[in-house]
Amino acid sequence: MIRVDEKGFYGKFGGAYIPEMLHPNIEELRENYEQIISTEEFKTEFQSLLKDFVGRPTPLYLASRLSEKYGAKIYLKREDLCHTGAHKVNNTVGQIILAKKLGKKRIIAETGAGQHGVATATVCALMGMDCTIYMGELDIQRQRPNVERMKILGAKVVPATSGSKTLKDATNEAMRQWINDPVDTHYIIGSVVGPHPYPEMVARFQSVISEEIKIQLQEKEGRENPDLVIACVGGGSNAAGSFYHYYNVPEVRLIAAEAAGLGISSGKSAATTILGTMGILHGSKTLLMQTEDGQVVEPHSISAGLDYPGIGPVHAHLFDIGRGEFVAVEDEDAMKAGIELSRLEGIIPAIETSHALHALNMIEYKKDDIIVINLSGRGDKDLDTYIKWGGY
Amino acid sequence: MNRINRLFQNKKERVLSIYFTAGFPELEDTVPIMEAIEAAGADIIEIGVPYSDPIADGPTIQDSNMIALENGMSLKKLFAQLEGFRNKVNLPVVLMGYLNPIIQFGMEDFCKKCQELGIDGLILPDLPMGQYLEEFKELFEQYGLSNTFLISPQTSENRIREIDQHSNGFIYMVSSHSITGAKTGISEEQKVYFKRVQEMDLKNPRLIGFGISDAETFNTASAFGHGAIIGSAFINIVKKSKDLRTDIQQYIQSVIQ
Numbered sequence A: 001m002i003r004v005d006e007k008g009f010y011g012k013f014g015g016a017y018i019p020e021m022l023h024p025n026i027e028e029l030r031e032n033y034e035q036i037i038s039t040e041e042f043k044t045e046f047q048s049l050l051k052d053f054v055g056r057p058t059p060l061y062l063a064s065r066l067s068e069k070y071g072a073k074i075y076l077k078r079e080d081l082c083h084t085g086a087h088k089v090n091n092t093v094g095q096i097i098l099a100k101k102l103g104k105k106r107i108i109a110e111t112g113a114g115q116h117g118v119a120t121a122t123v124c125a126l127m128g129m130d131c132t133i134y135m136g137e138l139d140i141q142r143q144r145p146n147v148e149r150m151k152i153l154g155a156k157v158v159p160a161t162s163g164s165k166t167l168k169d170a171t172n173e174a175m176r177q178w179i180n181d182p183v184d185t186h187y188i189i190g191s192v193v194g195p196h197p198y199p200e201m202v203a204r205f206q207s208v209i210s211e212e213i214k215i216q217l218q219e220k221e222g223r224e225n226p227d228l229v230i231a232c233v234g235g236g237s238n239a240a241g242s243f244y245h246y247y248n249v250p251e252v253r254l255i256a257a258e259a260a261g262l263g264i265s266s267g268k269s270a271a272t273t274i275l276g277t278m279g280i281l282h283g284s285k286t287l288l289m290q291t292e293d294g295q296v297v298e299p300h301s302i303s304a305g306l307d308y309p310g311i312g313p314v315h316a317h318l319f320d321i322g323r324g325e326f327v328a329v330e331d332e333d334a335m336k337a338g339i340e341l342s343r344l345e346g347i348i349p350a351i352e353t354s355h356a357l358h359a360l361n362m363i364e365y366k367k368d369d370i371i372v373i374n375l376s377g378r379g380d381k382d383l384d385t386y387i388k389w390g391g392y
Numbered sequence B: 001m002n003r004i005n006r007l008f009q010n011k012k013e014r015v016l017s018i019y020f021t022a023g024f025p026e027l028e029d030t031v032p033i034m035e036a037i038e039a040a041g042a043d044i045i046e047i048g049v050p051y052s053d054p055i056a057d058g059p060t061i062q063d064s065n066m067i068a069l070e071n072g073m074s075l076k077k078l079f080a081q082l083e084g085f086r087n088k089v090n091l092p093v094v095l096m097g098y099l100n101p102i103i104q105f106g107m108e109d110f111c112k113k114c115q116e117l118g119i120d121g122l123i124l125p126d127l128p129m130g131q132y133l134e135e136f137k138e139l140f141e142q143y144g145l146s147n148t149f150l151i152s153p154q155t156s157e158n159r160i161r162e163i164d165q166h167s168n169g170f171i172y173m174v175s176s177h178s179i180t181g182a183k184t185g186i187s188e189e190q191k192v193y194f195k196r197v198q199e200m201d202l203k204n205p206r207l208i209g210f211g212i213s214d215a216e217t218f219n220t221a222s223a224f225g226h227g228a229i230i231g232s233a234f235i236n237i238v239k240k241s242k243d244l245r246t247d248i249q250q251y252i253q254s255v256i257q
């Protein structure tokens, strides 16, 4: 069984390795979140916002030209059609309702590419909550449009100027800020990372993806289970969401696409399961890209959303026990897969998502297999990268 | 008996612990700084093991960590520098560091090495009590290392009692809800918290840290606890220093007067 244990571990991975100053916050969350999210009141509000604000359920779309090309029946789970353009908003809607119920007044969050930052700023505007987003100084320069979107939505964007000035440093900065303001603030983590209960909580909010896949596939194919589910993995929230209800259905293959950057051995990669070793980052024990002295290594991927040196503990566990199949997709191949989907199906995907698409070229499957690819986001935010890359 | 316990047996007030980052400002400054701290009259030396992602630290210590790493500091290097330091330094010595570099080194090897070299205790800010009890307590005890936990104004009375029960050296009272960083002054609200904990009559001595920087803040902290820990303010002194020994002497004397 894949499930989190009482102490927050998935097998060897997880836990809550946090400074004592954060203990009361984490305890407050741990003690209350399950109870709160299982109340009818919470469920009703969550469901209604997912439906009317986010636009769920998102379609499960049979991509016939893509299917024809790859010789399998390929469905796309259209998370790109969510409000704000990616799956990230499923989690922020859940956490903002939770934060309100916990009586919090302020929201903080980290962001890399800015998708989670935008999704957080959006729900804060919706609920009239004060919002501060921490973002690496380098990412602020690279992702200007998303920075402006957050500001239009009324959020404050604070540059993280320490370390490598990217996502991991933005996460450090958000945690420090939480230590400085522990009582009124809720920290909305953007992926299935961080100390327990975050990884499981975020996965629960994202699990609506596989919940819908089951229903939609039943309608379309007369069966709930596809043969394969494919998703990209940065921290792993869209993957956790699309795998969630299939974790314990062994006949469904779970394929996770990591970013290989310029190549596994190039020194510029983010392929955590291949290059990582057991370590502790941002409060959980997981696979982590690090030096032999235990210093965290700065990853590289062409997609800012996969540019993270760790991986959610549940994915480290799926990898460890062989339940998940991990592939590492290089920048160039991901870009080509993005163009291919644009030309075959009229959908320009986020570059993160394109990694999942390229996985089709890296794994074996049978001709009549039903494959669901989680289309985690749309490519609007990535136009600059597409333009710079230019191969179209 | 462990040097930390012996210290607190003989000295019940105005204990001064000085934190510095190993490998900062220069790679080979570690032992000279320790000698200078001892000569200047402080009571405990806390050596910070630098880490790429110090989430409980403010800008001053973040910077010293970064520079130390750029200088080439690592646990292996630090242990090499500390070879034979007990011939020069008598004060209790505590290592303070985040878990990840230690886990990569190997917790048991780490503890063994600490004992061999004459290190007395550990402060691992991202090692929570539950995990300590489950995974590491036995090891620490086997190698004679005392373990220090942090508490903050948010820590509940029950948890403070539990921490007290499982501590064997001193308790590190974080002075406010904050990350490390030299601030000026101690507020009334902080004093209320210091007093609340003081009145709990814990078995372990308490040192107050975060935001202690000069004679005034040291005196206030000492009035409510057994003494204080200075980190960021000391880092700022060594950062600017052209003559470590003299500047450290002057600074520590100005604090303890």
Ligand SMILES: Cc1ncc(COP(=O)(O)O)c(C=O)c1O
Residues within 6 Å of the ligand: A086, A087, A088, A112, A113, A114, A115, A116, A190, A191, A192, A232, A233, A234, A235, A236, A237, A238, A239, A304, A305, A306, A350, A352, A353, A376, A377, A378
């Ligand atoms: C479209 C999209 N997909 C995937 C990711 C990666 O995050 P995760 O692995 O948590 O799904 C991001 C992150 O920004 C994203 O924007």
